[in-house]
Amino acid sequence: MRIPHLLALATIGALLAAAAAHAPDAVAQSRGTAQPAAEEPIPGGRPRPGAILPYHRIIAFYGNPLSRRMGVMGEYPPxxxxxMLDAEVATWQAADPSTPVKPALHLIAVVARDNPGPDGxxxxxxxxTLIERVARWAETRDALVFLDVQVGLSTLQEELPRLAPFLRRPNFHLGIDPEFSMKNGGIPxxxxGTYDAEDINYAVRFLSQLARDANVPPKILVVHRFTRRGVTNAQNIRLDPHVQIIMHMDGFGTPTLKRGTWNAYIRTEPVQFAGWKQFYKERNDNPRTTLAEIIALRPKVLYVQYQ
Structure with a gap:
């Protein structure tokens, strides 16, 4: 999506005004600490104190500031x-006032490449320094930060320890992308690619240990998925009270096609909580799935990622 800056700002102003008219206290709700009763049974039992899910819906902007092609985070000036993120948060809060919204920035911190690099x-x-830059942006919105990992021919065991100093922070969380995990060979x-339950369980154990050592609320783990082979043996994924798992529907297409992906790979194997991808580019989502359609999905969508 290419929008001249002045037109984009005018559109954002209109969105914020409309949201405020429907929900004057939208911003206050999004930053509150109230925890309304969950509408659905909570897999894994009652969350630990300070847990974000299922008491909030996360609205995340995805990408990398160094690339205009990876997502909305890098497509526009900060x-x-x-x-734009403010506008989406306000719009979602107005659409579903019963679920407070938390903004998030979802940074691709390890980027898969089509060339091997020095270490292959x-x-x-x-x-x-790039991660810290995004962290500063997040501070201005009281937002969460997700560090996304595309391992290529590396592994989670090689990549996650380096990110531990960031993931110890209370507002930092993790995303892992099976699409770019080439454990069976090939070029990203x-x-x-694919992850098995064994890989996801490693990430859960890693985050759980960090949360316990740092004495912080549960960490969130986003697992992107849009194919059956993207996550194998999902029934063997083990829940942990210190980690909240989101199985994220990462597909694109018409609303009908995306609901088909949702029904095949998320609704049948939700694991714990559910997420949904929205694309700004018309070539990926045309037309875009409406907020009302997303809100109506079950299990309830508690993480929405904009790319």
């Missing part, structure tokens, strides 16, 4: 991008 791993690690982007 101030404009954050204003087909991935690039983002500098700590040329074929679709």
């Amino acid at each position: 101030d404009l991008m954050l204003a 791993k087909y991935r690039g690690r983002m500098a700590d 982007g040329k074929r679709i």
Whole structure:
């Protein structure tokens, strides 16, 4: 989506005004600490104190500031991008006032590449300074930060320890992308990768240990999925009270096609909580699934990622 900056700002202003008219206290609700009763049974039992889910819905902007192609986070100047996030948060709060909204920035911190690089791993690690830049943006919105990992020919065991100092922070969480986990060989982007329950369980154990050591509320783990082979043996994923797992429907297409992906790979194997991807680019989502359609899905969508 290419929008001249002045037009984009005018559109954002209109969205915020409309949201405020329907929900004057939307921003206050999104930053509150109230925890309304969950509408559905909570897999894994009652969450630990300070847990974000299922008491909030997370609205996340995805991407990398170094690339205009990876997602909305890098497509626009920071101030404009954050204003767009404000508008989406307010719109969601107005659409479903019963579920307080938490904004988030979802940074691709380990990027899969189509060239092997010096170590042959087909991935690039983002500098700590870039992560800190996104962390500062998040601070201006009291937002969560997700660090997304595309391992290429590397592994979670190699990549996560380096990110531990960030993931110890209370507002930092993790995303892992099976599409770019080439554990069965191949070049990222040329074929679709996979994770097994064993890989996801490692990430859960890693986050759980960090949360306990740092004495912080439960961590969130987002697992992207849009194919059956993307996550194998999902029934063997083990829940942990210190980690909240979101199985994220990462597909694109018409609303009918995306609901088909949802029904096949998320509704049948939700594991714990559920997420949904929205694309701004018309070539990916045309038409876009409406908020009302997303809100009506079951299990309830508690994480919405905009790319």
